[in-house]
Structures are given as structure tokens and as C-alpha cells.
Amino acid sequence: MSNSAEQRFAPIAKILFKAQLFFAVFAAVQLTLVKVGVFGAVPVIPVAFFTCANLLCLVVTAPMFLFAAVLMTRKAGRTLATLATLVLPVVSVALVWQVWKVCF
Amino acid sequence: MPAVTATQNIERAIGAIRRRYLPATRGVYRFLAVFSWFRAKLFGLAFAVLGQGITITPASARPTDALPLGSRLELPAGPLIVVANHRSHADSAALLTAIGRQRPVLVVADAEYWLASPIGELLSRTLVGVWPIRRDSEVAYNDLSAAAELVRAGVVLVLFPEGTRTRDGKLGRLRSGAFRLAQETGAAVLPIAITGTEKAMPVNGGFINRAPVSLGLGEALQVGPNQDDVDFARIQTASQLTLLTRNEPVQLPGIGWKRVRRAAYGWVGPLVVFLWAFGEGNVWPLIAEMPLLLMVGAVGLRWRTLWLITLSAAGSVLGVIFTWYLTVHGTPVWEPFTTHNMYVEAHRQLATNLNGAFANQMWNGIPVKVYAHEAGTLGLDLPTLLSALGPRITRIALVGGLGALGGQIMGRWLKPCLGTIQLVSLALFPLGLAMSIAYWSVNR
Numbered sequence: 001m002s003n004s005a006e007q008r009f010a011p012i013a014k015i016l017f018k019a020q021l022f023f024a025v026f027a028a029v030q031l032t033l034v035k036v037g038v039f040g041a042v043p044v045i046p047v048a049f050f051t052c053a054n055l056l057c058l059v060v061t062a063p064m065f066l067f068a069a070v071l072m073t074r075k076a077g078r079t080l081a082t083l084a085t086l087v088l089p090v091v092s093v094a095l096v097w098q099v100w101k102v103c104f
Numbered sequence: 105m106p107a108v109t110a111t112q113n114i115e116r117a118i119g120a121i122r123r124r125y126l127p128a129t130r131g132v133y134r135f136l137a138v139f140s141w142f143r144a145k146l147f148g149l150a151f152a153v154l155g156q157g158i159t160i161t162p163a164s165a166r167p168t169d170a171l172p173l174g175s176r177l178e179l180p181a182g183p184l185i186v187v188a189n190h191r192s193h194a195d196s197a198a199l200l201t202a203i204g205r206q207r208p209v210l211v212v213a214d215a216e217y218w219l220a221s222p223i224g225e226l227l228s229r230t231l232v233g234v235w236p237i238r239r240d241s242e243v244a245y246n247d248l249s250a251a252a253e254l255v256r257a258g259v260v261l262v263l264f265p266e267g268t269r270t271r272d273g274k275l276g277r278l279r280s281g282a283f284r285l286a287q288e289t290g291a292a293v294l295p296i297a298i299t300g301t302e303k304a305m306p307v308n309g310g311f312i313n314r315a316p317v318s319l320g321l322g323e324a325l326q327v328g329p330n331q332d333d334v335d336f337a338r339i340q341t342a343s344q345l346t347l348l349t350r351n352e353p354v355q356l357p358g359i360g361w362k363r364v365r366r367a368a369y370g371w372v373g374p375l376v377v378f379l380w381a382f383g384e385g386n387v388w389p390l391i392a393e394m395p396l397l398l399m400v401g402a403v404g405l406r407w408r409t410l411w412l413i414t415l416s417a418a419g420s421v422l423g424v425i426f427t428w429y430l431t432v433h434g435t436p437v438w439e440p441f442t443t444h445n446m447y448v449e450a451h452r453q454l455a456t457n458l459n460g461a462f463a464n465q466m467w468n469g470i471p472v473k474v475y476a477h478e479a480g481t482l483g484l485d486l487p488t489l490l491s492a493l494g495p496r497i498t499r500i501a502l503v504g505g506l507g508a509l510g511g512q513i514m515g516r517w518l519k520p521c522l523g524t525i526q527l528v529s530l531a532l533f534p535l536g537l538a539m540s541i542a543y544w545s546v547n548r
Contacts, residue, residue, distance in 0.1 A: 015312065044469030044543050048536035055535075056528070070223070103543055 016064045017081040020088035023057045027095035030054075034102050047103045054096040065089045110220060117219040118236050121229065122250060125210070128257035136208030136259055139233060144204030147197040148173055149524055155304050156316040156355045157520030160202055163321045167351040170318065174359040174523075177206060180324045183255045183291035187282045189275050189345050190264035192301035196232055198317050199262050199296065210235040211262045212248065237281075239267060248281045255289045265341075269307050275349065278342050283334045287327040295322035295341045297348030316355035320348035355516075360523020361402055368399040368408060377412050378419040381500070385423020386430075386473050389441040389537060392420050393503040398526060400504050401511035401518060413504035417497045424476040424496070428489055431480025439473050441537060446470045446544045450478040458488070463495040469540035472496060 030050045033039065039046040068085035071077030125132055151158050151173070159170040162178055184207070188199060196211045203209050215236035218228040228234040235254075237247035248263075255261050265283075266276035286293045296319050303315035322344035327337045357365075367373035377399065381392035396416045400409045430437050450470055453461040465475055479489050511518060518525070 039467040040464060042464065042468040044540050045467050045536075048469065048539040051539065052532040052536055055532070104539075 014081060016068055016085045017088075019064055020061055020085050020092070023061050024088045024092045024095070026057065027054065027092045027099070031095050031099050034099055042103075044103055047099060050096070050099050054099070057092070061089055061092070114215050114219045114236075114238070117225050117229075118215055118238075118247070121234070121236060125235075125254060126250070128253040128259065132254075133208060133257050133259065136210070136233070140200065140204035140207070140209045143231070143233060144201050147201040148205075149521070150312075151198070151201060151304075151317060152358060152521035152524055154312045154314070155520075156314050156516075157358060158198055158201055158317045158319065159354055159356045161318065161320045161348075161351070163323050167318070167320070167354065170354055170356055172356045172358050172362070173201065173520075174205075177202060177321070179203070179206060179260075180292040180294060183258065183289050184260045184294060184324075185255060185282055185286050185289075185291045186260055186262045186294050186296055187265050187278070187341055187345075188262065188296045188298050189349055190266050190269045191273070191298060192269060192305045192307060194301040194305040194312075194317070195264065195269075195298050196262065198298055198301055198319060200233070202296075202319050203260055203262070207258070207260045209233065209260045209262060210251070210254065212237055212251070212264075214239045215247070216240065235261065245281050245284065248285055249288065252285060252289050255285065255291050261285070261291075265338075270302075271307060273302065275342060275346050278338050280334055280338055283327050283337045283341075286325075286337070287329065287334055290326075292324040292326055293337060293341060294324045295344045295348070296320065297322065297345050297351075299349055299351060300353030316353045318351065318353035320351055322348060355520070357519040358521060358523055360521075360526055361519045364398055364402040364522060364526070368403050368412065373399050374412060374415050378415045381416045381419030382423040382426070384472060385420055385425075385476055386427045387438055387440065389471070390533065392416055392472075392500060393507075394529075394533070396500065396504050397507040398522075400508040401514075402522060403508065404512040404515060405508050409504065409508040413501055416504065417500045420472065420496060420500060421490070421493055424472055424479075424493065425486070425489070427473050427476035428480040428484070428486075431477050432483065437473070437477060439471070439477060441541060442471060442474055443541060443544045445547060446474045447478060449544070450474045451481065454478050454482055454484070454492075458484075458492050462492050466495055466499045469543060 030046075034043055034046060034050075064085065068082050071082045072086065125136070148158070158173040160173065160175060160177060161167055161170045186199060186203065188195060196213075200209055200211065211232055211234050213228060213232070213234040213236055215238050217224070218232075218234055219225045219236055228236070235248075235251050237244050251259075251261055263282040265278040265281065267279055268276070270276055283293060285291070298317070298319055300315050300317035304313055304317055306313070322341070325337050325340055327333050364373075367376070373395075376395050380388065380390070380395050384390065384392045393416070396412055399412055403409050403412070427437050427439075449468075450461070450465075453464055454475065461475060462472075465472055479492075
């Protein structure tokens, strides 16, 4: 017996959502640390490190964003988790842009 | 215009794949070799990061003698067909990961399943690399036989002769196509038993779970010219696969982890840590903590970590003193990847707030050799310089301590993929360095 479309998409949507949530939380944490001044007045090394890490996160999450967009075109894939997977990267990019702007 | 049916679509895709790979010229072989290598690396990364790595047990070795992924497989030379049990979609990826780094690979797959939708076709042609056959039809063997030219050219064809993924873990009846093709082409048949993929990517539900995957290599067979030989090879393969799938998958540290740990506990690691930190104080552009972090991550919270941190801190302090000494005595020091603004800022900080200067250096991206140079230019004496180096030593101790703690906690995740992390970090370092230089290239 084959799986229903909902069953097939649910675990994928879940892992996409988790990855995007991790990126958003990570971006929020780094912005907080930099803004609070944990790394001093000129945090070039932390910002450079975070930028490299954020690029890696973007490489991983960008295809997930596109995949979530494809899922949204299917009725079975249109869930809150998929919607969040589309919204969270926008939030993450806005946050990492703020981190970048601290130095550049 | 009449609508294109699903069957027509599948036939079009099959035709496109055959035209891509046939005739099996040297160029096609090379293309598939490069393509398979990249896919092997990609899937290897996915298994290491998302799963718990892949181990390979060579033929006639005990499961306890399994090798980590990256070890060279003893594959039979010449035409080769790999037959494996089928438990999950991850089986193809696991075999591609193990074989693709040595030989070009194509996976025989059900055309009706993989080529039915545009997304499926895209994935199967790019990510997997399939040789499609129409499984539930009389043309199945003809489709398979069309790959004979590729097999003779040296492309490894991977088949799952059960025809479908098992639901109960037991090996199903093996179909004869793979063995007939081996008979036709003179290829060796290599049975490979896959275990663990049923947990890593289960048939019913679940996407990717953290579970180790093991590949057990059997003894390669040659199929004789008669029909009986095909049946004999089929039975022999089934018996080998049944035996080998009884072994439980094991998790082994990757080659990267083993090498780093061996270095950390030998004399090479401490020497590298010391020289790296010493070099950073004068000419070396990479930060002192890089090899330290790598090694303490693999060592964890052990006495060895304390030794490595001490060596790194000592190397760094001596490197700074070395640059200071040369500058005080008027010997020019070559300090690459530095800018004029870095010297101006370091000079200002050392002149106005000596104790805070090296604390600022912890995060501001100005290399420590610039501070050492400016300390010499200012004519600071050695005790004053040493007293100001506290934050420098604190940073090394902090990074080393946190790295060891991270390694202790994350060890089971790091073990299969430390080598990959190392490569990614080294690849990204120039970007971080460029950002620091860019920041200090502008007047602040």
C-alpha cells in the first residue's frame, strides 16, 4: 500500500522547518551577542566568523526554501510548517544583515 | 494538440538518458567518473553530517575489522556489476558514496517510479545517476541489456535484484537480470550487503535519521555461459547477502578524526600547534587557535588538551617576543596580510592603553604580529610586554577549553565528519581573512 501525499511530505516539511528555525535562532543569538558588546567595540573576528557560518547556513537552507515553495504549490504540502519554512529564512537574512552591518 | 501521456513522458526520458550515455565513448566514461566522484562526496557528506557515517567491511574480513568511509575498496578490475539487497532509498546513495569515488557508477532504477514526474526525472538524472528500466514489462531485460556497452566500458552498474525495497528486513527472491547481463558482458558480479539504511531512511515515513550504515562486501563471482550458471550465481549471491546482512551496522570514526587524534597524541600535533602559534606571532597569517581547536575537539576533556593549550600559548608568546626583539634591534620582519591602518591602530592602543591593547586584539582582527611589531617600535621593555600579553593567553585558553568541551559533548557527531569540517573551515578561512583586511584597509 502506498503512502498518501500527506504522509510523504510531512517528515520532509518537518526537517525543513527545523533547519530554518535553527538558522533563525542562530542569527538572533549572534546579533544579540554582537550588539550587547560581548566581543568589544570592534568585533571584526566574530563578525567574519558569523558571516562564514551564515553563508554555510544559507547554502543549506536556500534549496530548502525553494523546496518549501514547491511544496506550497501542492495541496498536501500546504501546512503551517511549510509556510514557516518560507517566512523564517527572510527573518534570518534580515538578522544576519544586521550582524554584517555592525562592521561593514 | 494531443496531451502527452505519462508513458510517453517516461519513454522520452529513457531515450534522453540512453542518448546521453550511448555510445559509451571515452568521453562518456570520463564524464560519469567525474560525476560519480562528486556525487560520492556529496552523499558522503550527507551520511556523515545527517547520519552516523558509513563503514565498509571488505570480503572475508570480520565486521569488527570494518573500514571507515574513504578507505580504498578492493573492487575487481574490469567490467563490474554490483548487486545489493534493497531496504531503503538510501541504499543507492550509500553504494554511490562507497564506489563512486573510485569508479563511474550508474544505478538501475524503475523508470515508472523515477521518471514519472519532472522532479523525479531531474533528481534521478542529476543527483542519483540512473539507468532506467521498465520493470513491470516484457522489455525489462532489453532495457537492462542496453547498458551492456557501458558495463564493458568499465562503468559499474548497481542493481537491486529484489526489485523492490523489503518491508520485513528479509531478503526477497533475486531476479535473474543482473546475472544474465553479467553472463552477456563477462562482468564480475559483486554482492554488497547493506545494513542500517532501513533505520537511516525507513520505507514507511521518516526522512533521515541518525543511524550508522554498513556495507559488507561479498566475494565477486563470474557467471558461466549456461542457464544453470545464472541460477547458480543467483543462489550464491542470495546466500552471501543473507549471511552478510546478519551483521549489525557499526559506527566508526572517520579517517579525518582518526588522523587528527593520532597526531594530537603523537609528537606531530603538539609540534604543529606550537609552530603555528609561534609563526602567527611573526609571519604566519592563520590564527593560532586553528590547529589547537581541531585537536582538542578530537581529544576532548583530557590532560592532553591542557598540554596542547600550554604549547599553543607558549608558542604564541615566544612568537610575539621574537617579532618584538627583531623590531627593537632594527631587523625588518615580513608581515604579510597586514595593512597600514592596522599598525596605526595598534600603535595608538599600545601608547594610550597598554593593558587593554591585547584585550582589543582578541576580537578586532588585527594580527598579533602587528601589536608585537608596534611594541618594538614603541620601545617597550620585555617585562612590560609580557605583562600585557594576559588577554592573548586567555583567548587561547578559552578557545582551547571550549573546543575540548565541545568535542567532549559533540564527539559522536564529529567522529564521522571531522575531516569534512576541517576542509570546510580551511576553505572559508580566506574569506574571514579577507574581511579583516577589508575592514582595516579603510581609515577608521
